[in-house]
Amino acid sequence: MEETESEWQPQIRAQARQQASTSSGMMVEVTAYFGFACRGSSDDGRERGTTTAISPTYAKQILELQEAGATEEDLHPIVAEALTESYFTELGTRAAGLRTEFTHVSSIEFRF
Numbered sequence: 508m509e510e511t512e513s514e515w516q517p518q519i520r521a522q523a524r525q526q527a528s529t530s531s532g533m534m535v536e537v538t539a540y541f542g543f544a545c546r547g548s549s550d551d552g553r554e555r556g557t558t559t560a561i562s563p564t565y566a567k568q569i570l571e572l573q574e575a576g577a578t579e580e581d582l583h584p585i586v587a588e589a590l591t592e593s594y595f596t597e598l599g600t601r602a603a604g605l606r607t608e609f610t611h612v613s614s615i616e617f618r619f
Contacts, residue, residue, distance in 0.1 A: 523619040528567035534618040535561050535586060539609035554611070557594055565589035569617065579615055586615060 527533040538556040561569075568585050587609050 524570050527563065527619050528570055529563055531619075532561050532563045533566045533569075534558060535589065536614070536616045536618070537586065537590065537609070538613040539615075540611040541609045554613075557590065559590065559594040561589040561593050565592070579612070582615070583609065583612065 536556075536558040538554070540554045565585060565588065569582055569589070572582060572585065590609075
């Protein structure tokens with residue numbers, strides 16, 4: 508029996524979501540106004556576009572929130588945390604204590 512796209516596509520998506528949540532993480536592309544709070548920071552807030560890989564821990568939280576019906580705005584705080592960790596502090600190797608918030612989000616896109 509030949510499988511149709513409607514049968515295998517949900518399976519492929521489920522596998523990709525599971526892999527993102529447990530091992531590979533996922534990519535997030537965001538265009539928003541980013542502001543920062545860090546002692547000694549001289550980086551003023553401004554609109555930025557960034558694409559970065561986020562950890563499986565954050566991917567799992569985002570995917571679970573999406574499945575629970577969260578809106579894009581509901582995801583902003585967790586996406587800000589994920590971006591802070593992976594992009595702005597480079598997994599804790601710089602800018603210790605940096606907190607990132609973003610507003611005026613133009614776009615958020617998640618990719619596996």
